[in-house]
Amino acid sequence: MFSFRHVARSALILALGGLYAVSAVGQSLKNPPIGQIAGQQTRHIATYFPGRMAGSPAEIIAADYLNQTLSKMGYQSRLHAFDARYLYTSQDGRQNWHTVHATTVIADRAGKVPQQIVIVAHFDTYLPQSDEDSDRNLGGLTLQGVDDNASGVGVMLELAEQMSKLPTHYSLRFVALSAQESGEQGANDYLANLDPLEKKRTLLVIHINSLIVGDQLYFNSGINTSAAVAKLTRDKALSIARALRIAATTSPTGTSCCEGMKALDSEHIPLLQVSATDWRLGKKDGLQQRAISPHFPTGTSRYQGQIDNLQYLDRYLPGRIEKREKDSVRILLPLLKELANPPAQG
Secondary structure, three states: OOOHHHHHHHHHHHHHHHHHHHHHHHHOOOOOOOOHHHHHHHHHHHHHOOOOOOOOHHHHHHHHHHHHHHHHOOOEEEEEEEEEEEEEEOOOOOEEEEEEEEEEEEEEEOOOEEEEEEEEEEOOOOOOOEHHHHHOOEOOOOOOOHHHHHHHHHHHHHHHHHHOOOOOOEEEEEEEEOOOOOOOHHHHHHHHOOOHHHHHHEEEEEEEEOOOOOOEEEEEEOOOOOHHHHHHOHHHHHHHHHHOOOOEEOOOOOEOOOOOOHHHHHOOOOEEEEEEEOOOOOOOOOOOOOOOOOOOOOOOOOOEOOOOOHHHHHHHOOOHHHHHHHHHHHHHHHHHHHHHOOOOOO
8 A cells, every 4th residue: 555655745746747847948048938937837837836735736736846946047036835624525525624734825025115016826626525516526636726826836836937147126935825725825825924024024916826728817906905905016017018019907886805815805915816716707707717618618717627727728718828828928927027136216
């Protein structure tokens, strides 16, 4: 019988083998085209770390991969472990609390001043929370989570790589959250471990989530983000998109509270939410990503292993992964450069 350690070690060997192949591609060009790193990382994470449920062997190995990748870029990167709980509902209606040991990755690079800009993307995939979930094949060991959320992590890693080469006025932090698919516990834990001074020093959190399946890119501010910060972040991102002729918009209110960052928004930490969806559809809350169709019968790919995988998305949304990763980086990279190095005040 295989032990947990044996399974994890075997998976790590497989992951490192895949990493070498991806690294060899990346090293063939000293300055890869914008979006290439994001696309490669998205595909790598989806391929080698399916079933990245909080506390699973795949999640542990994925966290280690992200930690090593960010460390090699020159960031002070670390693993942060925490316990997450979720309520599991059996078919007979009985409910039991389950505890998992989740791992978040936090990488820092100091700027000239300690005030920081934080870029966040969750890397865990959906953990079934009922027998019904399992019967419907939601989450589980085979879910690649390309859209939700290897896509966001891929863009985050390219931004980290590009910014690692530049001196910055403000400090930078890149955070790969886990246990987000279990009631946003990753974000809650991250906030709980910020001391009052760190909260005060957090100028902005850019949250990147689910970039592929949705009809259009959206840039939204947090509900409690000030109009002044929204102008410098959300409105600036949309301006960059227009200049690059990239289709992007904002929700009807220009804000969003429901993409995993409620805890931070409630603390009035400024937010810029980046995702692909369609706020015109369904309940008009941004949860339905696209029009219902034979290939997307619920109008979303979330948690569905048979849809949120590379083979399916490449077949029914050909070219979308590379395009969205590229477009997202083309918008966010100049925005981040400008925010991290604001013009001197005269």
